[in-house]
Amino acid sequence: MVDKIYGIGVGPGDTDLLTLKAVNVIQNADTIFVPISKEGKASVAYDIIKTIIPENKKVVELLFPMSKDVEFLQKHWNNAAEKVMEENGTVAVVTIGDATLYSTFSYVWHIFNENNIDVEIINGISSPFAAAGVLNIPLVEGDEKLAILPQGKDLEKYLEEFDTLIVMKTNDLEEKLKNLKDKKDNYLVGVVNRVTSKNQKTALGKIDEIDFEPFKDYLSLAIIKKLK
């Protein structure tokens, strides 16, 4: 039976964005669990930490498939949680970005809490912050309001009301922004794919200046700022 589970955010891509605490806990855990979305597919989180893992450390994959079938997902989340809880000693479960924001870790976190397991979160750098850094623009200042909308849910409404919007997953963002018609020039848009990784792509400009094609990959996000 597991003693303690660390839910560790490993940041968006660059190994140097790991915190001192994350490195320390990963290096001292008895077992490290890394998420994969498909059998045989590489783990993005594992790629971020592989250079800091000591030799002979036990690393186990956890399958978190992508699906809209809630029952199917719940079955896999239960399986993943069981696998972690059956392990001995202290374990590190890693997740890209931060464990508290749209993370794979949250799917098993609930199950650990229901089982009264000792869980400690080690925060990581979240991709919207890394994106703002790379684009060299602040997210919010002073008394500005910020909203984070997965898949740009209710985008048009909140574009009016908020100073800054973050859109997680930008597959259909272009289409949504085109609906703004004559209001399109009121916004500055930054889009980033796989921020701080070797394959990072970025674009920054008015809506009509941006080629959205490279940002239809699922590890993309947008920062939309109302111009003043």
Next chain:
Amino acid sequence: MVDKIYGIGVGPGDTDLLTLKAVNVIQNADTIFVPISKEGKASVAYDIIKTIIPENKKVVELLFPMSKDVEFLQKHWNNAAEKVMEENGTVAVVTIGDATLYSTFSYVWHIFNENNIDVEIINGISSPFAAAGVLNIPLVEGDEKLAILPQGKDLEKYLEEFDTLIVMKTNDLEEKLKNLKDKKDNYLVGVVNRVTSKNQKTALGKIDEIDFEPFKDYLSLAIIKKLK
């Protein structure tokens, strides 16, 4: 004249939440600038990094006073920016939390950009994420929406519309939440002061279960989740 300016988020309080990159840049910078809010007052950011600063490193204070007088503030921000830009070599300007979210760094960042100075942001752990970690609750999952409201601006409206709200500065949050009357039990509230520091205080519960008194200090924030 300065060669390069690093805007470095040093996280919310615990030195171990610095990233590897932040430690490396701080230790190798020619000069480290630390913000203070008043002459003679300790710098929270400096307290976070002091144990990792090499001996004999040049550390300079930058005064960012608190005021509602925009002209007075602008004068101090200009002075602070001048002081940094006049320095030789590479400099680190540190800020608590992350440099992109309501940071003191953003006040001088604009001035550096206007002067075409080479700026690089090194992200830090932002306090809302650390707070969620410490409270052992996810901020958002799946397709949930999140808003960050400084001083709880438009709180009542967005409590209805968002799954999770983060309120930065909670001085008058209690009063605002009391206005919810019979809807008060629809929410779970977590409040945290000086998260991850030695003086951290936390509370988690329904609105009527929380004593808001200890959270009227300016380094407090709240996470409000709609119960389902």
